[in-house]
Amino acid sequence: MPDSAEAADIPQAVLAAPAALTARGLAKQFRGFRAVDGVDLSVAEGSVHALVGPNGAGKTTLFNLLSGFIAPSAGQILLGDRDITGLAPEQIARLGVARSFQITNLFPMLTAREHVELALAGRAGQGFMFWRSDRLLIEHADRAEELLASVGLEHAATVPADTLPYGQKRALELALALALDPKVLLLDEPTAGMGAEDVDRTVELIGRVRAGRTVVLVEHNMNVVASLADRVTVLQLGQVLIEGEYAEVRDDPQVVAAYLGEPDAAH
Amino acid sequence: MSIAEMARAASGTTRGGAAERAAGARPAIRWLLLAVGLTAALAMPWVMYPPIAFDIACFALLAVSVDLLLGYTGLLSFGHAAFWGTAAYTATLVSLQTGAPFPLAVLAGMVAAAVLSVPIGYLAVKRTGIYFAMVTLAFAQMIFFLANQWRSVTGGENGLVGPARELFNMDLSDPFFFYYAGLPFILLGLLAAWRVVRSPFGRVLVAIRDNPSRARALGYPVHQYKLGVFVISASLAGLAGGLFAISHGFASLQEVYWTTSGKAVMIVVLGGMGTLWGSVIGAYLVVQLEYFLSDAGFEEIGIVTGSIFVLVVLLFRRGIWGTARHTLEKLQRRRE
Structure with missing residues (x-):
């Protein structure tokens, strides 16, 4: 867990680091509408990289492109040196890119622990075992409970995910992504709809799990961006408006006009 | 409401995984059900016309196979007659041509069905919902026309008459005895389906049914x-x-x-999707009803079974087994 002094050093270290995830000229066109329009993005290994921008800027589309859920109309995506353009979501997940969803996206019939067990079983290559009892998955119970505890869900292991309050569903999303032990973590608005206390916990958690990982974050809450992100990319109308550290980006007149012009959003 | 959502609704509220099941008091009820089911299976030829008893067993397994897709994966196959029928022809042909003991002939039929299902499945699983159903139906119709045209092999509308049933020189032509010779294979098939449903693979299937994109992200x-x-x-x-x-x-x-594909789907929905037991109960009711109606000289059996099907879909979406279980669970919760 990096303390604050180390955290302040990260940007310098990060600038020198090779790119974990790169987008080149990435574009997605929906019936003539360019949701993502030629985005170049380079996410340094080990950094926390935030994508911000007003609604409709193309952040979630960009996420769907990076995680393979939609195929780009043009451009290229690299994971390290490897071209992952056009790979299926499950292939990208298996290469070490885990994502969470903006709209809570869980399995209504499973308990919180079963969710995490399912993710762990997939990594362990047990998913196709149709001849074994599903009691096999109990072997992941300890690790699952550990992961649940790390997101503050230790009390909810046997609760059907359907009945969890909203903030805890978001936390379970995060636990699921972490269960894949990804190299790159794509978090789509991890604190959306959370109360202040849950937001603080989530920020603290992301600060903890970023060690040894690269995190790409779509986030509207600028306090979260300020406290977590090494780099910030501002998107507008599917294009990169500006990229830099939070402080530079925040003060950029273009950004102020496009997005942070709403004083409430800036702080 | 999509097919997957219907299947989820029918198969119950939170099923509870391995850990929850182990902790609960349910196993006792499960063993009791199993004992009752086995006793009923063994007793059937004594209390009813043995060929009908075996028809029930065969349709129970067919319905369970359809339920693996419909109830546990959210895929409505409207073409299982292709596999059932291909195996029927193959088993009869093998038994005619080689005189192999019937389990081997049946095994050959099973292999033929499996081989056929690879290309059909490969193309069908790229679709979901009603499109999946249409692709499977289309392929099944192709198999039907093939069977109709290829008279030299299938006998066309005359069908194919198989040899006498025997095993190791034991005469099994009496349906009463054949029932007990064939039942173990049906039970093995049901056991296999149960194993699949209660396996890590089965757990993934339900996850795919309920949220395919989340499963891919995992x-x-x-x-x-x-x-x-x-x-x-x-x-x-x-x-x-x-x-x-x-x-x-x-x-x-x-x-x-x-109509054979349709009958299988009807049995599953009537009994309760995603329940396995429901398919067995449904097979008993549908086959018995059809036999009763035809025995009574009733010509339009489809009108009766079809009407019952529509009523069940409208009134008891969970089917017989699903509704019973749901009611029991509700009562139990109220007592707690």
């Missing part, structure tokens, strides 16, 4: 899983179809006709 190749369960399902349908043909000593176009 790294599960959804198409491969669907193809896997499609082949397993077709094999079990083939096992049932092969046994059915051997038990009748006859394979006919009826076996590959779309």
